[in-house]
Amino acid sequence: MNLLKAPEGARLALMGNEAIARGLVEAGVSVVSGYPGTPSSEVIATLHEFGAGSEIYVEWAVNERVAFEIAYGASIGGVRAAVTMKAPGASVALDPIVSSAYGGVEGGLMVLVADDPGPHTTQTEQDDRWLGFLAKLPVLSPSSPQEAKDIVVASFDLSEEVKLPVILRTTTRVNHTVGDVVLGPIRRIKRVPQIQKDVPRFVRAGMLWNLERHRWLNNQLSVVEEVFDRVSPVRNSVEGSSRLCVVTEGAAYNYVAEVLREVGGDVRVVKLVLLYPPPKKFLSEALDGCERILVVEELDPYLELVVRYTLSELGRNAAVYGKSSKHVPMEGELSTKIVRKALLSALLTDKASQEASETSGPSQLKIAARPPPMCPGCPHRNMYVALLMGISRAGFRRGEVPVFGDIGCYALGVQPPLEAIWTEHSMGASISMAMGLKVAGYEKPVVAVIGDSTFFHAGIQPLIEAVHKQVDILVVIADNSIVAMTGHQSTPAWSTVESGRKTKPIDIESIVKAVGVNHLEAVDPYDIDSTVKAFERLLRKPGVKVLISKHPCALVEARHRGVEVRYGVVEDRCTGCLACIRVTGCPAIYFDGSKARIDGEDCLGCGLCARFCPYGAIEVVSSG
């Protein structure tokens, strides 16, 4: 069943991000932009997968700020628009997001920011609920896929009525949870974009205008709670009337509700959906008569501060527990176990005997960790092997040539045995940080490794900076022609994108040439010997050197072309020296106690292991 076209009332198992995509369609959105980032990527991917023939403009943008500005431009033209990003993406887009609060919107504008308590797949546990206070924009938080869908629809009505972008702030356990979702009606909103020239509103150059718009903004914020209550089917809610009280929101609510169901006990549960501006009227009533309040939330003590501030404004006294009292941890994601402990120790002290005793569990075998490696056949592996060999051949030690990494699959080169990168920081930072070390006076060569999509996203300006200042660095653009890590999205180098739209491919090599780097070479890292030689040559040269290491993502290549050859181990010749694994770290090679083994279906046929087997024990065993 096509979840974007399925009728009102249908009940489907949908992932949170699919529910959000359905919500966008139900809300009659016209323009959706974004940049891939876990856990937000499946919203746009779902619109692509199931939206064929739709009139909605849905495209990945080159980065989050461009994505936001595209959506904002559409929205001041009066159509409904949305933009999706992960937490660090919100920081990339922060400049235009903050300014947009002063101009405001015409068509509804929803900004999905997906945070990642855990963190599972993000650099930091950045808490984007603070965007409310920082950017002065309404922030809404769902606790389930169903709520996410319904709140998406409401966010557009709220946005249009208060004329502000609305932030839908989710966490991984909402985005990536599959839940039962009942679909709503699809609103057909057909608007012809029109833009009114309104200089004080949309031109931020005039400081007096800006002061005036700031007053306007604060005035708009003062009515958000009332409008939200009217337009959203998912409201701030309070269950029970006990003097013992929990305040919670989002995914944390689920743990609270389930723990209370298990342990029993009379506890008032106050659940917020509108996180900014803090719903003062609601909280004033919901917290009336509360004596002990436990705030259960993930990441920062945001709600805790809101609750303390609200109580103090109201002149009420209550004991507030949460992160500051150490009942709820400051880091990591919550679980029923953690929430149970917090509830029993802060509120339900008479039931503390129900605290699950720490069981030792079944006898545990010591099991080696299995962090995500680079896939079999991954061209980044070949690039790193060649880089490390090139460093030696150029006369340097591995330990004196720092390799600044960047964000993408190639960051997995940090794992043993390659341990190739020294840093992975933020999008595009490989080049600028390498430059920083060099201008500080570091004498040995420095290397930056950046992927193709990351180069488009945030690598071009750092390259301009390095060329302009003529710094000696080697930049490797690991070009696999796709955004691989987040699930294979398009890059600006594509000529047809997911929506089916024909696009003009942007050529990385031409950009690099236009910037004026001192030396530029391009290699196919599957040709390992040429790649080693290229590294050796470039590491000895002065100025800004760029090596484009270009080979398609092996998974995509296998999907499109099939696997041409696969390798296997000739048992008689294998001595179990493990050179194959030590050089490549390829996860398709297994150690069976005495010999290496390659499982046929895992190998994608790059042949790197065979190239480095000293005994010729790895051979092609099948074609395809």
Add this chain to the structure above:
Amino acid sequence: MGGQGGLTLSRTLAAAAVLEGFSVRTGETLGMSQRFGSVVSYVRIGDRVLSPTFSDGGADFILGLELVETARTLKLLKPGGVVVASDAVKPPVSASLSREFCDKKKLLETIGSAASTVVVVPARRLATGAGNPRAANMVILGAFYTLQNTLSADSIRRAISEVVPSKWLESSLRAFELGVSYLRRA
């Protein structure tokens, strides 16, 4: 292990549960290049479930697609819980690098000591017989089906057809049936 179809498996269970009228939640690790990394999907089915994960000792069943990873997740199993696992053993790179040998017998002993019932299925062999070695997840689903009373075969088959791309649908359904009959015969 990432890439073995665990996500499809949990998604199919969720879809089948919804077809049966249940409330469902799954908690996934996805969206990062997780191929060959440890991956756990939580699936919760009930009259009204809310949280997508559960704590140690919370699982009635563990469905394993590889034995090292199955052993890794045993702490999630309830006392008296059931393990249905593929017989595949794929040691992690970190084990191989330190010449640590992942002995199948030891893994099975560990699993056996934690579960009341352990069913080990030659999932890859059966899936290959069904025409798609990658459908080992559907073999496991078939074996699991015979050990529970919550989801009907009909709902599971319909769920498979909702979740699995049409190109792989026939072989997936065949793999499911082979999983069912493997257990029925055994």
